[in-house]
Amino acid sequence: MSVFDKKAQRKGRHARIRKKISGTAECPRFCVSVTANNIYCQFIDDVSGRTLAAESSLSAKFKAENAKPNMAGAALLGKLAAEAAKAANITNVVFDRCGFKFHGRVKAIADAAREQGLKF
Numbered sequence: 176m177s178v179f180d181k182k183a184q185r186k187g188r189h190a191r192i193r194k195k196i197s198g199t200a201e202c203p204r205f206c207v208s209v210t211a212n213n214i215y216c217q218f219i220d221d222v223s224g225r226t227l228a229a230e231s232s233l234s235a236k237f238k239a240e241n242a243k244p245n246m247a248g249a250a251l252l253g254k255l256a257a258e259a260a261k262a263a264n265i266t267n268v269v270f271d272r273c274g275f276k277f278h279g280r281v282k283a284i285a286d287a288a289r290e291q292g293l294k295f
Contacts, residue, residue: 189274196269197221205256205268205288205295209280214244216256216284218265228263230256249280253287260293267294 198204203218218228231237232244236255242248260268268288275281289295 185274187274192271192274196271198269198271200227202267202269203227203265204271205260205293206271206273207275207281207284208273209244209249209275212244214249214252214280214284216252218256218260218263218268227265228256228259230259244280246280246283249283250287253284254291256284257288257291257293260288261291266292270295 196204198219198221200220200222203220206215206217206219208215213232215231216229217226219226230252232242232248232252234255237248237252240251242251244252260266270285272281277285285295
């Protein structure tokens with residue numbers, strides 16, 4: 176593993192984070208993954224290994240808004256993810272940034288989800 180290998184650095188950060196956090200049915204893990212072309216959000220119950228709710232930049236609701244996976248799109252996705260969580264009776268979550276740094280699109284998703292009433 177090279178010090179300059181960004182993928183390996185992110186994997187290490189993600190492993191460190193996952194050692195400390197885990198989702199349950201009452202308080203699922205809000206997993207946010209950002210790629211170059213898309214953004215994915217999932218609410219995961221780690222005890223049973225199930226995804227309780229999910230939203231992504233590939234979903235029909237996101238595309239209906241003609242949004243792109245940029246900062247504005249990330250804020251919209253955070254709002255849509257929070258609405259999907261409310262529909263699944265989820266109010267409290269544990270935020271998992273998947274090793275990504277907490278700024279930019281990841282922060283925009285978290286802030287928009289908090290504004291919609293999700294408690295981290």
